[in-house]
Amino acid sequence: MRFIEKFFKKYEHLFLEGGKFEKYHPAYQAMYTFMFVPDETTKRGAHIRDAVDLKRVMFTVVLALIPATIFGMWNVGYQYFQQAGGEFTNWDAFVYGFWKVIPLIIVSYAVGLGIEFYFSILRGHDVNEGYLVTGLLIPLIMPVTIPLWILAVSVAFAVIIGKEVFGGTGMNILNPALTARAFTFFAYPTFMSGNEVWIPKPENADAYSGETILGALGQGHQVAYTWKEMFFGMIPGSIGETSVLMILIGAALLLYTKVGSWRIMLSTLLGASLMAYIFNLWGANTLMQFPWWEHLLVGGFAFGLVFMATDPVTAAQTRRGKWIYGFLIGVFAILIRVFNPAYPEGMMLAILLMNVVAPTIDYYVVQANIKKRMKRFEKQMA
Secondary structure (H helix, E strand, O other): OHHHHHHHHHOHHHOOOOOOOHHHHHHHHHHHHHHOOOOOOOOOOOOOOOOOOHHHHHHHHHHHHHHHHHHHHHHHHHHHHHHHOOOOOHHHHHHHHHHHHHHHHHHHHHHHHHHHHHHHHHHOOOOOOOHHHHHHHHHHOOOOOOOHHHHHHHHHHHHHOOOHHHOOOOOOOOOHHHHHHHHHHHHOHHHOOOOOOOOOOOOOOOOOOOOOHHHHHHOOOOOOOOHHHHHHOOOOOOOOOOOHHHHHHHHHHHHHOOOOOHHHHHHHHHHHHHHHHHHHHHOOOHHHHOOHHHHOOOOOHHHHHHHHOOOOOOOOOOHHHHHHHHHHHHHHHHHHHHHOOOOOOOHHHHHHHHHHHHHHHHHHHHHHHHHHHHHHHHHHHO
16 A cells, blocks of 8 residues: 555645645545545644544444445345246345446445535535445435436435535535435435336336335235345345344444444334334224334334434434434334325435434533523522
C-alpha cells in the first residue's frame, strides 16, 4: 500500500490551494481518506484521539451487511431455479444471483457517489461518507427485478431530495435508503409489488408465482413456508431482507463494535411482539392470526430493525428517547401490516414516520429531565 500512498502524495500539490485542480480537492481528499487514515490533527481546543472516524464506522456497517448480501445473491438464484424446475447446485444459484445483484449495486454506487462528488465540489467541502452504507442498503431492499433506470432515479431522489437539500450526511431527517424505497414504491408501484417482481421470470414460463408471505397473508391466503425457511431466508422477498440468520450475524457485529444501538433493537422487537400478540388474541383476519413470533421473521422487519431503525442520524439520540422511538416503530410496523391490505409490509413506513417524530421525542425527554432537575434544585434551595 506504500506505493499507492506515494502516488497520492506525488500529485497532492495539484489539488491544494493555488494548485491547477484546486476546486477538485474534495474528490482527491475523499479518495485518499478512503484508502488511508487522514493525517490531519487538531491544532487547538479540547479534542479526543481516536483511530475510529466516520469512514471506519461506515465500513463496519458495510461488513455487517456482507452476510445478508451474499445470502441474498444465493436466494435470488435459488428462487429462480425453484420456479424454473430441473436440477441445480448451490453454486449455480449463487452465480445466477450474483450476476443479477451486482449490476444493481454498481448502479447504486455510481449514481449516488457521482452526486455526492458533484455536491462536494460545488460546495467546496469534503465528500460525505454516509453513502458508503446507503449505496449497499438501497439495492438490498429492492426487488431483484427492478429496472436499473428506476433504481438510478430512486437513488438520485434519495441523495438529492432526501439528504443534500438538508445539508448532506448528518443533517438529513429521513433515512436515505428508505427514502429511495418509498419513492420507488409510490412512483413505480407495479415494479415494487405483486407476485412477479420478487423472482426473475424463468425462460419459457407462461406463469409463475413469487408472492411474498406478507403479500399472501394480506390477500387472505395461507402460506406453506415453515418457520425454518422464514428464519434461514429461503423465501421470496427483497434481496437482503429474507434471511433473519444472516441479519443477526450482522447485528452481532454492530452490537460488538457498539455501532448499533441495542436499546433501539430491543425496544423495536418488544413493540412488534406486543402488538402482534394482541392481534393474535383478536384474530379477525389472516394477518392477525399469523403467529406473533413469525411476524418477526418475515418481510423487512429484521433488516429494518438492525440496519434502518438504528441509523444514528435519523434515530432518537437520548437514552429514554431510543426506548420510545424503537418501541413505537415496532408497534406501527405491525399496525400498518394488519390494517393496510394494499401494503402489508409496514416496516418502511413505520421507520420513516418515527424518523420525523424522533426530534420531538428527544425534545420532550430533555425537557422532562430539565424540569426534574429544576424541581430538585428548588427543593434544595427551599
